[in-house]
Amino acid sequence: MTGRMAPTNIPTPRLRGVHGAAANAPxxxxxxxxxxxxxxxxxxxxxxxxxxxxxxxxxxxxxxxxxxxxxxxxxxxxxxxxxxxxxxxxxxxxxxxxxxxxxxxxxxxxxxxxxxEPAIKPAAGMTRSGVIGVLATRQTIASDRVSRLIARHGNGVRILLQACPGLVEQVERAELGGRKTVSLVENYVTPLLEKGADTLVLGCTHYPFLSPMIKAVAGPTITVIDPAAxxxxxxxxxxxxxxxxxxxxxxxxxxxxxxxxxxxxxxxxxxxxxxxxxxxxxxxxxxxxxxxx
Known part of the structure; x- marks a missing residue:
């Protein structure tokens, strides 16, 4: 008995998930x-x-x-x-x-x-001094979500919120070095260090592009956390x-x-x-x- 061969020219269907989206969608x-x-x-x-x-x-x-x-x-x-x-x-x-x-x-x-969102939870688990600095925009610092993160994960830890006006604009211009950018970073990071922060949270996605400078200003003993990964x-x-x-x-x-x-x-x-x-x-x-x- 000769079986019928399945046709070979049928396109492979796109797999779809629970939301109806195709797996090869962007x-x-x-x-x-x-x-x-x-x-x-x-x-x-x-x-x-x-x-x-x-x-x-x-x-x-x-x-x-x-x-x-x-x-x-x-x-x-x-x-x-x-x-x-x-x-x-x-x-x-x-x-x-x-x-x-x-x-x-x-x-x-x-x-x-x-x-x-700002990596306050992992920072709270990593700090040795018990003081965390969060570098962010004014709107992020003022948001209810950050307040909830602090309430949830800040027990026993001092969390310092530092607004950083001007840093976003420097990254938008790809001015990742130079005196103005260095001066801004120093103005925002140094006060946190003086208050005992040993862990800095990058609370804006622009700031990782300034991470080498932030680490240079902060020094090798300071942990800098980027939540992108x-x-x-x-x-x-x-x-x-x-x-x-x-x-x-x-x-x-x-x-x-x-x-x-x-x-x-x-x-x-x-x-x-x-x-x-x-x-x-x-x-x-x-x-x-x-x-x-």
Whole structure:
């Protein structure tokens, strides 16, 4: 008896997870500007096969001194753009967005939303002096989320919150050295050290690009914590749990958008990311429903 051979020209179906997203769909990552590239870098290390979309909202940066409703609006606009692009997950690579707007994003988005937040919990477990310094924007420091982190993990530990106006702008210009940047870092770090801090938390995704300078000012006995790797780890966990991790064997790709000037974005992303990528203009919110990337 001769059996019928199965046809060989049927395309392999895309695997879909619990949210209905295809495993080969991209992941959207965004920040108020270029700082989230520090998170994108860790995501690329942890998830080399994932396709990544990055939005630098540099036309509206920095978020740190913006009103709450403004930040919520920008986060919603970018999330809507990502959903039109067909992402399977969104990463808020901005501590200010996490502190102000991430709960709203999680309510309205049909895909997982992973968010960065100041690494107060691990810092509390690492400090020897019992004093922690948190370097962040004014909005992050004033957020209810940071207050909850301190209440939850700050028992028996003194937590010093240091707003750092100006540092985001220096990174946005890729001015990672020079007298002005050194002076700003010294002005923000030195008072924390004088109060006994032996652990510093980088509470803004722009600040890891200044980590060598921060460590030089702080000295070799001070621990500096960047939570970006933890965000990448959590993203990997969520993608695996929802059965939407990439099942491809090819290296993933990156695509970039900005709400600021294209030439400037291309230059700064090239310096911070290490290559000169193609950068597109982020469409206005009115154009999102018509944009297909």
């Amino acid at each position: 992941v959207g990552v965004f920040d108020s500007g270029m700082g989230g590239l520090s998170v994108l870098r860790e995501i690329r290390k942890a998830l080399p096969e994932e396709n990544l979309l990055y939005v630098a909202d540099s036309g509206y940066a920095p978020y740190g001194d913006r009103p709450r409703d403004f930040i919520e609006k920008r986060a919603s606009v970018i999330a809507d753009f990502f959903l039109v692009q067909g992402v399977k997950a969104i990463v808020a690579a901005c501590n200010t967005v996490t502190g102000v707007a991430v709960d709203g994003l999680r309510t309205r988005c049909p895909v997982p939303v992973v968010a960065i 933890a965000v990448a780890k959590e993203l990997r966990r969520r993608l695996n749990a929802d059965n939407i991790a990439s099942c491809g064997s090819r290296p993933g790709t990156e695509r970039f958008w900005t709400s600021g000037p294209i030439d400037h974005a291309r230059r700064i992303i090239g310096e911070l990311w290490g290559s000169c990528p193609d950068v597109r203009s982020l469409p206005s919110s009115d154009d999102n429903e018509h944009h297909t990337g």
